[in-house]
Amino acid sequence: MQGENEEKMDPILKSDEEWMRRAIHLSQAAVEHGNEPFGAVLVKDGTMVFENENQIYTAHDPSFHGEAGLIRRFCEETGVTDLREYTMYSSCEPCFMCSGALVWARLGRLVYAAGNRDLEALFGREGCDCSRLVFEHSAHSPEVTAGVLREESLRVLRAYFSEHPKG
Numbered sequence: 001m002q003g004e005n006e007e008k009m010d011p012i013l014k015s016d017e018e019w020m021r022r023a024i025h026l027s028q029a030a031v032e033h034g035n036e037p038f039g040a041v042l043v044k045d046g047t048m049v050f051e052n053e054n055q056i057y058t059a060h061d062p063s064f065h066g067e068a069g070l071i072r073r074f075c076e077e078t079g080v081t082d083l084r085e086y087t088m089y090s091s092c093e094p095c096f097m098c099s100g101a102l103v104w105a106r107l108g109r110l111v112y113a114a115g116n117r118d119l120e121a122l123f124g125r126e127g128c129d130c131s132r133l134v135f136e137h138s139a140h141s142p143e144v145t146a147g148v149l150r151e152e153s154l155r156v157l158r159a160y161f162s163e164h165p166k167g
């Protein structure tokens with residue numbers, strides 16, 4: 001009974017946090033696999049359809065980010081090229097390249113945890129609203145929710161980049 005009430009409270013927020021927890025888990029897994037701490041999950045109609053973690057070092061592909069890599073792999077495997085009905089959860093705000101990929105894939109909704117400014121602050125830099133800048137100047141823009149489980153994502157980022165300086 002209590003469970004029923006909880007579900008009625010805010011199912012969307014609860015769901016966002018659930019998926020984001022998975023994306024952050026993937027960001028940690030990426031580190032364990034020798035890559036950088038970023039993960040992304042693709043959801044449609046309340047079901048996860050794909051997930052990906054950063055693979056830049058193990059795939060020898062500097063563009064194999066969580067989000068861009070996910071789109072490449074998912075679209076290649078399924079033949080889907082229009083993600084208007086999909087939501088992507090990313091452990092960190094998509095960079096310029098990945099935001100561009102989200103535009104070309106016509107992603108319906110983007111949810112991210114830590115922002116680019118949070119990430120860049122770890123290196124003593126200001127950063128910018130990179131995804132917003134790309135979306136603002138593009139013909140297609142996903143609906144965006146920022147800051148979901150931001151602190152949890154930052155904990156993984158901070159732990160990694162305190163030991164691995166970024167160029």
Ligand SMILES: [Zn+2]
Nearest residue numbers: 065094095098
């Ligand atoms: Zn990226």
